[in-house]
Amino acid sequence: xxxxxxxxxxxxxxxxxxxxxxxxxxxxxxxxxxxxxxxxxxxxxxxxx
Amino acid sequence: xxxxxxxxxxxxxxxxxxxxxxxxxxxxxxxxxxxxxxxxxxxxxxxxxxxxxxxxxxxxxxxxxxxxxxxxxxxxxxxxxxxxxxxxxxxxxxxxxxxxxxxxxxxxxxxxxxxxxxxxxxxxxxxxxxxxxxxxxxxxxxxxxxxxxxxxxxxxxxxxxxxxxxxxxxxxxxxxxxxxxxxxxxxxxxxxxxxxxxxxxxxxxxxxxxxxxxxxxxxxxxxxxxxxxxxxxxxxxxxxxxxxxxxxxxxxxxxxxxxxxxxxxxxxxxxxxxxxxxxxxxxxxxxxxxxxxxxxxxxxxxxxxxxxxxxxxxx
Ligand code: SF4
Ligand code: SF4
Numbered sequence: 001x002x003x004x005x006x007x008x009x010x011x012x013x014x015x016x017x018x019x020x021x022x023x024x025x026x027x028x029x030x031x032x033x034x035x036x037x038x039x040x041x042x043x044x045x046x047x048x049x
Numbered sequence: 050x051x052x053x054x055x056x057x058x059x060x061x062x063x064x065x066x067x068x069x070x071x072x073x074x075x076x077x078x079x080x081x082x083x084x085x086x087x088x089x090x091x092x093x094x095x096x097x098x099x100x101x102x103x104x105x106x107x108x109x110x111x112x113x114x115x116x117x118x119x120x121x122x123x124x125x126x127x128x129x130x131x132x133x134x135x136x137x138x139x140x141x142x143x144x145x146x147x148x149x150x151x152x153x154x155x156x157x158x159x160x161x162x163x164x165x166x167x168x169x170x171x172x173x174x175x176x177x178x179x180x181x182x183x184x185x186x187x188x189x190x191x192x193x194x195x196x197x198x199x200x201x202x203x204x205x206x207x208x209x210x211x212x213x214x215x216x217x218x219x220x221x222x223x224x225x226x227x228x229x230x231x232x233x234x235x236x237x238x239x240x241x242x243x244x245x246x247x248x249x250x251x252x253x254x255x256x257x258x259x260x261x262x263x264x265x266x267x268x269x270x271x272x273x274x275x276x277x278x279x280x281x282x283x284x285x286x287x288x289x290x291x292x293x294x295x296x297x298x299x300x301x302x303x304x305x306x307x308x309x310x311x312x313x314x315x316x317x318x319x320x321x322x323x324x325x326x327x328x329x330x331x332x333x334x335x336x337x338x339x340x341x342x343x344x345x346x347x348x349x350x351x352x353x354x355x356x357x358x359x360x361x362x363x364x
Binding site: 001002003004005009010011012024040041042043044 | 240241242243244245246247283287289290292293296360362363364
């Protein structure tokens with residue numbers, strides 16, 4: 001579809017793996033931050049005449 | 050294919066007379082050329098209207114959903130695969146159906162033909178491999194293979210996979226076609242190009258939902274695009290809303306789509322939304338060695354877990 005790879009990630013984390021969860025969230029957040037604000041799937045504000 | 054019509058009528062009359070079925074679902078001539086329409090025949094007179102030619106591109110599995118009657122249904126290769134999917138998804142019972150198998154050499158692309166002739170198309174007839182078109186600008190003939198629907202040109206399951214009776218001997222399957230040339234082209238694009246490609250693909254979409262309505266897989270009582278509580282997707286003509294509708298619908302068809310082409314055929318503006326479903330079809334083939342609707346004996350990959358399912362994408 002044209003979404004940057006890296007903006008979408010999949011992980012399998014059991015409810016017992018709290019440290020893995022923190023780890024993954026941190027990494028994903030960093031990865032997405034380096035990509036910058038999302039430009040895709042963002043609706044432009046409707047113009048009011 | 051003329052003899053197909055006769056044979057279908059003959060079988061249908063017998064099935065109705067013997068009370069094997071309550072009705073036959075097939076095709077009759079439409080009010081304009083190249084637009085055969087579904088026909089529900091309950092009497093011998095109704096049966097006389099049944100026809101079969103190269104304009105039967107609508108997928109008749111779409112008319113079986115949740116039916117309670119005993120039904121005889123004419124099915125070409127792709128219809129039969131969608132019937133299998135319907136049975137697997139409990140949308141109809143195998144025992145209710147008498148499947149009249151129709152070996153198929155492809156349906157013709159009405160849009161392409163309209164583009165190749167001058168003026169308005171007035172009449173289209175066919176002999177074995179040739180399509181003759183009479184238009185307000187004159188007469189033209191085409192080889193059928195040159196004017197096939199895109200999906201039919203690369204079809205590798207032209208014969209019905211389930212049937213109770215066949216109207217003719219099976220036709221040879223195509224073995225030398227490259228089904229995914231177009232998909233590979235898109236896979237090779239970078240994200241920018243791909244975004245632009247789909248922007249362009251869907252730019253004419255008027256969100257009439259004809260593609261969804263023609264698709265036998267889209268049988269949910271309330272489609273996600275129609276729900277208001279919660280509202281999953283915006284209802285506007287904004288390109289993002291249009292894109293969201295299309296790609297979510299495609300995902301709902303993953304592992305189920307047979308590339309029958311009914312969606313593309315139904316689109317009033319000629320959008321090839323199959324570029325989304327075809328990618329998913331290719332993925333199912335590559336990842337799970339799965340082609341939809343070929344057998345009643347195994348569950349589709351997305352509703353079944355196998356220990357060796359690929360999971361490289363999970364980190
Ligand atoms: S049939 Fe065509 S115009 Fe209508 S919603 Fe589908 S793609 Fe859009
Ligand atoms: S998505 Fe289109 S090609 Fe696939 S089964 Fe539905 S109508 Fe047929």
